[in-house]
Every structure is written in structure tokens, then in C-alpha cells.
Amino acid sequence: MRIRPSGQATLADVARAAGVSLATASRALNGGARVVGPDLRERIVEAARRLHYVPNAHAQALAGGTTATVGLVLHDISDPYFSAIARGVIAGAAEHGALVTVGTTFRSMERELEFVRTFRAQRADAIVLAGSGFEDADYRAAMHDELDLHRRAGGGCAVVSEHDLPVPAVLPDNREGAADLARALVEAGHRRFAVAGGPSCLTTVRHRIGGFLDAVAACGIPVDDVELLDHPFSEEGGRAAAHELLDRRSRATALFCVSDVMALGALDVLAAAGVAVPDDVSVAGFNDVPLMRRLVPAVSTVRLDLEAMGRCAMELASDPATADARTVRFPAEVVLRDSTAPPVRQEAP
Amino acid sequence: MRIRPSGQATLADVARAAGVSLATASRALNGGARVVGPDLRERIVEAARRLHYVPNAHAQALAGGTTATVGLVLHDISDPYFSAIARGVIAGAAEHGALVTVGTTFRSMERELEFVRTFRAQRADAIVLAGSGFEDADYRAAMHDELDLHRRAGGGCAVVSEHDLPVPAVLPDNREGAADLARALVEAGHRRFAVAGGPSCLTTVRHRIGGFLDAVAACGIPVDDVELLDHPFSEEGGRAAAHELLDRRSRATALFCVSDVMALGALDVLAAAGVAVPDDVSVAGFNDVPLMRRLVPAVSTVRLDLEAMGRCAMELASDPATADARTVRFPAEVVLRDSTAPPVRQEAP
DNA sequence: CGTCGTCGGGAAAGCGCTTTCCAGCTGATG
DNA sequence: CATCAGCTGGAAAGCGCTTTCCCGACGACG
Structure with missing residues (x-):
């Protein structure tokens, strides 16, 4: 959208300010496997704060190969059906410390595929497809390919509602x-x-x-x-x-x-x-x-239970044990209220 | 969340398959300022398709400095108030070819700040704060700092509802x-x-x-x-x-x-x-x-008009001309329906 | 007293891409 | 025919970070 003149403090700046190497600075701030001496550590953290250092998530993702991001594809976020599901997905993601990126398709197959590709490009850890699938052979084949590649690259995914795809699914009855x-x-x-x-x-x-x-x-x-x-x-x-x-x-x-x-x-x-x-x-x-x-x-x-379904989809998508296409069924319970009643009109023959 | 063994085809793979250099491959696929000969171009695109190449958005962001991402902070996506705003923001972002990442705070100031920091880390092009601000001096100061740094780094931002922050704002009456x-x-x-x-x-x-x-x-x-x-x-x-x-x-x-x-x-x-x-x-x-x-x-x-407000916030946040804290007011129109009527009960003195 | 294991730190090799700079080629020009 | 644009393609320098590998220092041990 716009050109971004970096302007931000980098890890190198922090390292320099603290008088240590890049490696040490990285270790101090991320608490990796290795320990950093408490004195240095303190100095580094202090320098980071002073410089308003914020790590560059893209660089981290690129170097580390991890993103903590999940992509959610749905038709329309202002539809209460989807916003309930989204709530579940977002809550589930939050528990994993992940953020959710939302793509809204307004029921367009093309857009749906496009979003999945975009999420693949972002190397999203998980992709959740909410809303039902389309009964269209081309669409299904294309989506199948995309998700397959995504999973082969180590990503997880799940769908809510029938998609007829060999991926983990949350299926309402x-x-x-x-x-x-x-x-x-x-x-x-x-x-x-x-x-x-x-x-x-x-x-x-x-x-x-x-x-x-x-x-x-x-x-x-x-x-x-x-x-x-x-x-x-x-x-x-x-x-x-x-x-x-x-x-x-x-x-x-x-x-x-x-x-x-x-x-x-x-x-x-x-x-x-x-x-x-x-x-x-x-x-x-x-x-x-x-x-x-x-x-x-x-x-x-x-x-x-839409929220639970969303949450469940998130779990399925993030669970590495779900390499096989697992399926969770959700019961659908009839709730009779006042809009239905025995027919009262005398009907003509 | 999980370790990601790359497994994906990279631009280098595409270049090799097409028998060209990285530079050419990049230019062919992104249609940058420079032109690539049609024959080569064709070969490259073909190779990319054959290899199911999907560019790594993180690498692109890192190298190019651009992301096409906007961060949206709100209280609860399943609240119709916020989902209507979100719809506007997402629609606006889509017009810019940008994706929206949603953070839900459930009205926690800490979480709100944390999401803004996360979005800064993602180098989001724009950050939109929906839902009103907190009247808390510490919160305001901290948020002020964060947004200031974000803008100084070239990012845009906007708030919906009064936040008392010197940033572009969409203000309902x-x-x-x-x-x-x-x-x-x-x-x-x-x-x-x-x-x-x-x-x-x-x-x-x-x-x-x-x-x-x-x-x-x-x-x-x-x-x-x-x-x-x-x-x-x-x-x-x-x-x-x-x-x-x-x-x-x-x-x-x-x-x-x-x-x-x-x-x-x-x-x-x-x-x-x-x-x-x-x-x-x-x-x-x-x-x-x-x-x-x-x-x-x-x-x-x-x-x-919540959706319009969301859309407007998105515009404000993405418009570079909004470096100064511009403000757009939205009228609030009383709609009297059946739940209000003149008081009828005879009241005791 | 020499050697080995350990621990805290640094140098450097990437991660995958964009983009500048440079080289080789073509065709137009004096 | 030599010269100079004008193009197109390639080599390579990063973008900011993680992580492996290496190195020096230090205490323990034979």
C-alpha cells in the first residue's frame, strides 16, 4: 500500500546499544534454548526498551519458520452465523498465542481460493474454512490441491460444514x-x-x-x-x-x-x-x-453450537496429530418455539 | 506453533526450472517496473504453475518493505456492533488489496496494547482501533506512544469512537x-x-x-x-x-x-x-x-451507520495524507419505535 | 599440573525475496 | 564503420532475524 521507510529500531541497533552481538541480543529477548548471563540480559532488555524495539515479525518468520497466524475464510463477518464461528476460532487461536486473519468471500468460489492462496503465501500455521463448500467439481479439485500443498508444507487446516474434502472437518448434523x-x-x-x-x-x-x-x-x-x-x-x-x-x-x-x-x-x-x-x-x-x-x-x-464448532475447527487445524482427515460431528438439536404450531386452518380438499 | 519444514517451492526453484536468474523470475512474476521478454516470461510463469509456486509473503515483506495488511482491534467479533464495523473495515481493506487481522480484547486494556504491539511487529500498513477508548491516563499514554511509533515508521492508523488520541478518528455523535x-x-x-x-x-x-x-x-x-x-x-x-x-x-x-x-x-x-x-x-x-x-x-x-464508519476508519488509516489527525464525524439519528411511548401510568405524587 | 567438560559469548550462514548495478546485445546515428 | 543509446538478463547486496558452529575461559578432576 505504501512505502515504508524502515525507521524502526532493529535488533542490530539493540545489540550495538547494549554492546553485545546479534546472537546474544536475540537470545536475551526471546529466551531461546540458550541462557544469557543475567547482567548482559538486563542490559539488552533495557536497551530494547529504550529504543522502543519491536521485533520484525516477517524477519522472524523468515528466519525461524514459524508464524503463529491462522487464516479464516468465511462468507460475511456481519452474518451472526459466521461471527459466532469466528469468535470460536479467534478464541481458540488466542489460546495458542496465534492471531487470526479474516478473509470474507461473499460466497464467491474464486475469492475463497484466492484467500487460501494468500494464507499459504503468509505461511499461516492453520487455515480454517467456515461456511459450506460448493458443489462444483473444479472448485473442489482446486481447493483440494491448495489444501494439500498447504498441509504438505506443514500447515494445518480444517473446514466447518461439509466440503467433501479429505481434511479435518467439523460437521454439524x-x-x-x-x-x-x-x-x-x-x-x-x-x-x-x-x-x-x-x-x-x-x-x-x-x-x-x-x-x-x-x-x-x-x-x-x-x-x-x-x-x-x-x-x-x-x-x-x-x-x-x-x-x-x-x-x-x-x-x-x-x-x-x-x-x-x-x-x-x-x-x-x-x-x-x-x-x-x-x-x-x-x-x-x-x-x-x-x-x-x-x-x-x-x-x-x-x-x-457455532462458537464451539469454531473452536473445534481451530483445534483440528492446529493439532499436528490431525494429519489424517479427522472429523468431529456436532449434534443439531430441534428447538420448537412459537413460530411453529399444529396447522389450524381448515383446508379445502 | 509448529515447525515448518519448508517443503514449498521457492523462487529459486522456479528460476532454475525455467533456466533464468532469480531477478528475472521475480520480475516476470511480479510485473515490476521492468519488462521481461514474452518468451522467458511465459516459461517462468509456466514453471511457477508446474511447481505450485506460492511466493513467501514474509520474504516479500522483508525484502520489499510492504505488507498489505491491516490490524483491527475490537472487543468481541460476535457483538453485532463490532461485526458491523469489522465488515466495513474488511470491505475497505479488500479494495486496497489488503487483508485484515483481527484481535479481540474483551475490553482489556492490556490486550489492546498487546495487539497493537503485535500489529506493529507485523509491520501492518494500518491499525484500526474499534470500540471506544479507556479513560485511563496510563493506557492513553502507552497507546499514544505505540501509535506514534507506528506512524513514525510509516504506518497509518485510525480509531472509531472517542479515544482522545491525536490520530485520525471516526467519531459518532x-x-x-x-x-x-x-x-x-x-x-x-x-x-x-x-x-x-x-x-x-x-x-x-x-x-x-x-x-x-x-x-x-x-x-x-x-x-x-x-x-x-x-x-x-x-x-x-x-x-x-x-x-x-x-x-x-x-x-x-x-x-x-x-x-x-x-x-x-x-x-x-x-x-x-x-x-x-x-x-x-x-x-x-x-x-x-x-x-x-x-x-x-x-x-x-x-x-x-456502523459499516460506513468501519469503512471510513479504514480509509483514514490507509490514507497517507492523513498524517495530521483528521476527524470524521458521523451523525447519530434518533429512531423512535414501539419501545418508547408517552408515560401512561398515573403516578403517585 | 595438564586435560577435559561446560558454559557464555560471537561470527556467520542462511531464510526467500526485491532491487540496484552492471554487462552484453541490438539497432540507430554521424 | 565506429559510437552510443536503449534494452533485457544476471550477479549480488541486502531486508532483520534465528541458529549453528566455533572459541575462549573457567572449574573439576585424575
Whole structure:
């Protein structure tokens, strides 16, 4: 960005000021394997303070081969889903004394790959991919290569959510969670469903929809009767889905949104259209982002412990014992609140 | 964290594979000031791809003196206030081709200083401090020194919210916003106020409370009658404040929480205690974090364009012309929603 | 009293890259 | 035809640090 005239005191300056060699100064300040005489040590530390010495992390990384940096790739940091995960990752990294660099992709495969390359260039100790993977053969192959090279160079990595990559992964029970939700809705008496899903190129979306449909089918309800509303994986997408639902005068009694933010958008539109939730239609989301509990009606959803997942991903990525692709599953627990209820409308035949 | 056996292809490998010198390889891959013959260039790029060459960012930084990195210090990334600011900073940085490294302090002055030092060590191009500063002489002096050294070394920096430091700053109109809110409440008929504030060592808190009290006083209401509830600057703090309010059987008709997350906590407790909002007591927050609009009742607050503020801070921090301490003010706009209304309860004399 | 082991210190070799400076070549010019 | 720009490629000097290897000094020991 800008030219940086060094201006900073270097270790050589400190060594000179203290009247010792570079080696001694380095040892005194980093407390390496070797010990430095207490008197010299004192003098060096004092000189460093006097000169406002700050080691150059790049030089250290270059010379020492270590960085204490982890790269985190996610879609959008202001999305509560990702910021919860990020919190976990950052907390986990802090315990390792590492810093987290964040790349936000806004769901672009290219940007995702680019960030991973950048993190490789930074020689990040670990790379964590949050957010689901794309179901795209080229993307998967490219990402596979990148991560493979990264690991071969000694770096760790982990993904949150299904990526279908042979790397350590934190896997929420998307399928099961969605299936449980479906069963709960069927049990409550629902027979006609609508599903608002994001772009089906996202693995997470496919799994959640898949789990939901399978369970519905298992309950003896023809899957073809389920209305699929394909819209972006965002609040705006949720809005669009609700609009489509209204436009086609859907007779669905329950709407499953594959993510809470989509549910948020849908609820907004439904409320504006005067559709009562849950009386006219039940609505459920997925993730149990903090605010779902607080809305009126409180939104039914499927809970995931996002922060713990982030932390776990960080552990997996930094654990050298994870050379093999280990996998940690996280349970998804259905939380029924006020936005879902048995269908009450008398339906036409 | 771990030892990194290099394993990666280096520029030297690429040069050798292409049968050229280091210099040429570097020039071909970075498109520097000098041109490389198209045939050689092609050969080099091809070799780089074949070897999966990724430049070592640390070596580049060390040799070139440039990093394209910005350090962001904030309290908690999962707090919507900060994640909105972070989004702005990250977006701004992306436009400069820079990456953002995030340090979360959880409101610890020591950690804040430590992160700034770390970012200096990384030779970050810019350092952005989000979240308000602490009103602590030692902290201020230390931070002043750090930032001064950083800038003297050619780095940029900026702060969001009042820090009382001679560096570029993005200043929300905390005082005015709180004062406007106070006036609006007085106009609505309120006379007895309670203010839930975070620790008064935070500048932001002081300004918001100060602005509120000044305006109240200017309306002829004795400031001593305003109940000050001093609790942490968090949802938990908001809860505690509400509890205190209930415990002391306060007769306040309006509760001003200095931040939305505090209001969130307070509303939760009030609802649980059967206190009706706004009928029994009006509640207002500050920041207009996305979800405030969605709660029932929708929460009155003071809007700040957080993302724009983050973006602006990034610009200030990266603009070399900002050597002098420039300041950009952001307006704070009162947004009255359903959580505030004229007091209706007949009050005892 | 000579020798060996140990310990604190220094010299120097890189880590991987950018960039200056220099050399060789081409083509234009007097 | 000799000379001089004008280019393109290479050699090498760092950037600031860690770490290996070496060396001198000192106490212990035979």
C-alpha cells in the first residue's frame, strides 16, 4: 500500500546499544534454548526498551519458520452465523498465542481460493474454512490441491460444514437436524410443506433440504408435494422465497427455511403481507442464531453450537496429530418455539 | 506453533526450472517496473504453475518493505456492533488489496496494547482501533506512544469512537445522539429517567450518558433525579441494570441503555418480570444494531451507520495524507419505535 | 599440573525475496 | 564503420532475524 521507510529500531541497533552481538541480543529477548548471563540480559532488555524495539515479525518468520497466524475464510463477518464461528476460532487461536486473519468471500468460489492462496503465501500455521463448500467439481479439485500443498508444507487446516474434502472437518448434523425438524412438524400435523433453500451448489443447503425431504418422505408424504423455493442463502433470499410463496398462493402449512437469516427475511415479508405465524403458516429456521429466541413469535429452529464448532475447527487445524482427515460431528438439536404450531386452518380438499 | 519444514517451492526453484536468474523470475512474476521478454516470461510463469509456486509473503515483506495488511482491534467479533464495523473495515481493506487481522480484547486494556504491539511487529500498513477508548491516563499514554511509533515508521492508523488520541478518528455523535434521544423522551412527557451505563472508564459510555444528562438538565429536570445504573457494557450488564431497577422499585418511566445489547438484556429481564414495555416503562438503546428493528416491541434507539464508519476508519488509516489527525464525524439519528411511548401510568405524587 | 567438560559469548550462514548495478546485445546515428 | 543509446538478463547486496558452529575461559578432576 505504501512505502515504508524502515525507521524502526532493529535488533542490530539493540545489540550495538547494549554492546553485545546479534546472537546474544536475540537470545536475551526471546529466551531461546540458550541462557544469557543475567547482567548482559538486563542490559539488552533495557536497551530494547529504550529504543522502543519491536521485533520484525516477517524477519522472524523468515528466519525461524514459524508464524503463529491462522487464516479464516468465511462468507460475511456481519452474518451472526459466521461471527459466532469466528469468535470460536479467534478464541481458540488466542489460546495458542496465534492471531487470526479474516478473509470474507461473499460466497464467491474464486475469492475463497484466492484467500487460501494468500494464507499459504503468509505461511499461516492453520487455515480454517467456515461456511459450506460448493458443489462444483473444479472448485473442489482446486481447493483440494491448495489444501494439500498447504498441509504438505506443514500447515494445518480444517473446514466447518461439509466440503467433501479429505481434511479435518467439523460437521454439524445438518441432515439429521433437518430430518428431526421435519418429523416434529409432521407430528404436529403438518402435511404440506414449503422449503426455502439457498443455491443448491452449497453443500449445506443440499444436506439440509435432503434430510428434510427424506424424513418427510419416510412419513409417507409424497416428496413431490413439497414446494421448493430456490433463492439466495440470505435474508434477501428469504424475502424472495416468501414472496414466491404468496404469489403462488401456496397451501403449505409449514415453511422450512434452511437458515435463520432466510427465515428472518421470510418472516418480515409474511408479517407485512398480514400472514399470521404460526396460525396461517408455521415457519422454522436453522442454526439458532442468538436473535431467533428474541423475535415475536420466537422462531423455531435447529440449534448448533457455532462458537464451539469454531473452536473445534481451530483445534483440528492446529493439532499436528490431525494429519489424517479427522472429523468431529456436532449434534443439531430441534428447538420448537412459537413460530411453529399444529396447522389450524381448515383446508379445502 | 509448529515447525515448518519448508517443503514449498521457492523462487529459486522456479528460476532454475525455467533456466533464468532469480531477478528475472521475480520480475516476470511480479510485473515490476521492468519488462521481461514474452518468451522467458511465459516459461517462468509456466514453471511457477508446474511447481505450485506460492511466493513467501514474509520474504516479500522483508525484502520489499510492504505488507498489505491491516490490524483491527475490537472487543468481541460476535457483538453485532463490532461485526458491523469489522465488515466495513474488511470491505475497505479488500479494495486496497489488503487483508485484515483481527484481535479481540474483551475490553482489556492490556490486550489492546498487546495487539497493537503485535500489529506493529507485523509491520501492518494500518491499525484500526474499534470500540471506544479507556479513560485511563496510563493506557492513553502507552497507546499514544505505540501509535506514534507506528506512524513514525510509516504506518497509518485510525480509531472509531472517542479515544482522545491525536490520530485520525471516526467519531459518532454520541453526545448529540444521546441528547436528541433525551429531548425526544422529554417531549413525549417523560420526567423520571434511569440510565443503564457501562463502566464509566469507557469514553463512549461517558459521552452518551453525559449528552443524555445535559439535555435532560437543559429541559429543567434535576439531574440528580436521574437514576444511574452502573453495569457492564454487555447484555449481561443490561440484565443487571434491569434487576437493579426492579429491586429498587424505581419510578422511572423511561430507561435509556447506552447500547443496544444492554437494552436487549434489560428487555429480557423486564419481560420476564411482567413489566410492560412501553406501557410500564419506555426503553431505548443506542447503535441501531440490525435486530432492534425486529424485536417486539421494536426498540427505539439511535442509529449509527456502523459499516460506513468501519469503512471510513479504514480509509483514514490507509490514507497517507492523513498524517495530521483528521476527524470524521458521523451523525447519530434518533429512531423512535414501539419501545418508547408517552408515560401512561398515573403516578403517585 | 595438564586435560577435559561446560558454559557464555560471537561470527556467520542462511531464510526467500526485491532491487540496484552492471554487462552484453541490438539497432540507430554521424 | 565506429559510437552510443536503449534494452533485457544476471550477479549480488541486502531486508532483520534465528541458529549453528566455533572459541575462549573457567572449574573439576585424575
